[in-house]
Amino acid sequence: MAAGHNRATAPGPNRSLARSRPRYGEAAIKVLLLAAALVSIATTLGIVAALLEPTIEFFSEVSFGEFFGSTSWGPLFSPPAFGVWPIIVATLEITLIAVIVAIPLGLAAAIYLSEYATTRVRKIFKPVLEVLAGIPTVVFGFFAFSFVTPLLQDILPFTLDPRNALSAGLLVGVMIIPIVASLSEDAMSAVPRSLREGSFALGASKMTTSVSVVLPAAFSGIVAAIILAISRAAGETMIVAIAAGFKSIFTFNPGSEMATMAAFIASAGSGDAPVGSIAYKTIFAVGSLLFIMTFAMNWFSARMVKKYREVYE
Amino acid sequence: MTQPNVTLRGPEVPNTPGSLDPVFTVEDLSVFYGDYEAVRNVDMMIGRREITAMIGPSGCGKSTVLRCFNRMNDLIPGAHIKGKILYHEEDLYGDHVDPIEVRRRIGMVFQKPNPFPKSIYDNVAYGPRVNGMKKNMDTVVEEALNKAALWDEVKDKLKQNALSLSGGQQQRLCIARAIAVKPEVILMDEPCSALDPIATTKIEDLMQELRQEYTILIVTHNMQQAARVSDRTAFFTADVDSAGVRHGRLVEFDQTTRIFTKPSDKRTEDYITGRFG
């Protein structure tokens, strides 16, 4: 009907509205797209499957009581010790240091970018945060080990091991600043203008508006950002492997060398443990613990994000 | 204005002059979004090569009804209808009906001009192309742009991005784009609401031209526009039921001259004389 000028306006009842030709392609494409989306489900199932069997085998040999009830860790030693607390404490301690660095700096950056910065200033600082977020963690680890630790050894009054929790924690903190900053900024930007205008109209200053109107309004989004950052910090491997070391001692001293859960997995997984041995299974048991911890945090964080989206969007 | 002694509304609507050659026959149409009944019990007929205007206050469901005619409401999850729309005696919502086939016959122009971010030529050629037409594309494009009274303005810049056109030109391009598929009906959803008065006049003149060949349904919130361009007018309003829920409904459907001179319903009269809405 290329140039069927006359027929154009007279389809009438003689041409049915039924499908003129079948469209199998459309259905096939939808199946293909769904399959691509299901790869993500398969990934999660794969992770669970990879962790589950060796973890069950591990706990058939080592009791829950020993795993969670003792403070001596050394699955590769003989005799081996399976008290997981030293690596949990190390993980928490480094995460805590990181959060102490990242929350104030990240939040301040977010408030500045969302409430104060002009478009031009944003155009400078946003890429800086993006570049920071894109720096490989092995580079942060190198910087912590060969620059920050010697510097801290010179200026701090107490002794620092060459590999220590403090500088690793500081650098993990820097690593998660972009996460805190950009997700918090998203949450603050989602706060409606009318709320700010209402505050200004009552004579409130910019600082008061930012701190007592915008921050509380964006609260759930900010909490989500912080939890996600904590989860990222707890699972970070390369910085801690390089700058905090692999020694599993039960200590709270930030100047001491200590292995986190991720660092243990990395060291045992990179060839120290013979396949099938109890030490090898330990990798998966610790992996399960780390996965469950981070998964719980991520899930909670996703819930919080959903909450603020529902309120304002 | 004197009240006519016969009330023309509801199922009695087909009480229109015999000259009406129906393209669509709407029978007791209700539109739902999920459980919410947005419009209830509409009966009307759309005459061939006529311009039918749908007017009424905002939120009365006139756009919702318009989008039933080319099954655009299908795209909203949970949207469904009760009642019937017949298109040349064929049930538009019959099981065998393919919404895509429907949209090829019944074109649509939207409230805000929405040209594709492509060249002017590609915008017009898009419809024929997705419908599998390959030959004589230049002729089709020229013809459509001609009918939309846009050819002279754009013939030297067909390769330019459509977004570089003015708002009025963009809207006429969207009309050309719809015409290029060679539809029988063109639905227009407040096509001039984003345009200035001069661009609006051009579109209204164009509608008179198109009326020779196409059946046009236009939703407008501008009563003068309805009075100027249309042959028949449907007046919608919204009722609040006993549970406090708003439902759109058709109050009156008649020849435009009658609606604007001798409306049979008090609410129509109030609306067109500006006492309400």
Added chain:
Amino acid sequence: MALLSTPRSQVDLVGKGRPIREHLFRIALLSSLAVALIFLGLLLAYTLTEGWPRLDSRLWENFPSVRRPETSGVLSGIAGTLWIIGLTAVMALPTGVLAAIYLEEYADNTKWYNRLIELNIANLAAVPSIVYGILGLGIIARWLDFGFTVMTGAVTISLLVLPIVIISAREAIRAVPPSIREGSLALGATQWQTIYRQVLPASIPGIATGSILALSRAIGEAAPFLMLGAATLVRFNPDGVWSSFTVLPLQIYNLISQSREEFHILAAAAIVVLLAILLLMNSLAIWLRNRYQKRW
């Protein structure tokens, strides 16, 4: 007399001047951003000065050696990284974009399985990369029996960046206004025609930006490879997808682990190469985004 009252009302409107704490607050906020900037500058400057003596062709022409730091290089790491990135681009980008199209254009959000897919992707994006290493080790290397090969590494990293690709592609697709889709569908285009001819072309710049950022994440990733046998000294380039391999970040890690100072200098030089590649990719992504931002 009217003249006398005017200055008074002006004074009232000017107020007592902005309190000091307003200024301090602003300065505190700004300095937190400055800290990030200074840190970044310091890191780059330090690495560059440290690595400078070894930033020459020996670095990218030689294989690593534990005994001879002066002739040691990271050639096998660069080659391995290129292999991994190439394969990841081929596997993760199409899969991610297709999944994003499904979620944005087809998925009915009232269905539980679509919500599950969405929640799952958000969770996966935050799973620690070392856990992906466990997935690679337990499932891909051992269960699928791919061994410690380039293929295992590429599949693992593809799964790791997949959520990032999906999330950024979804944002790009969502940025295409609904009016474009409506316009296309109203002309009788099918849903796939609408996506293929309108939505995808309009979102390509955004998808490209996100994809580049996802790939640069893959380039810098080291932890999963630790689990995949890539930590050993590799003195050859991969000759195919079933070859053993190492990657640049892991070679850097190995160099830092050496006790001799010369190897640390070499590590710094290798970091400069790695960062140069990443900064280039980042700039490309930022340029793309600014160039094509908001066309309607």
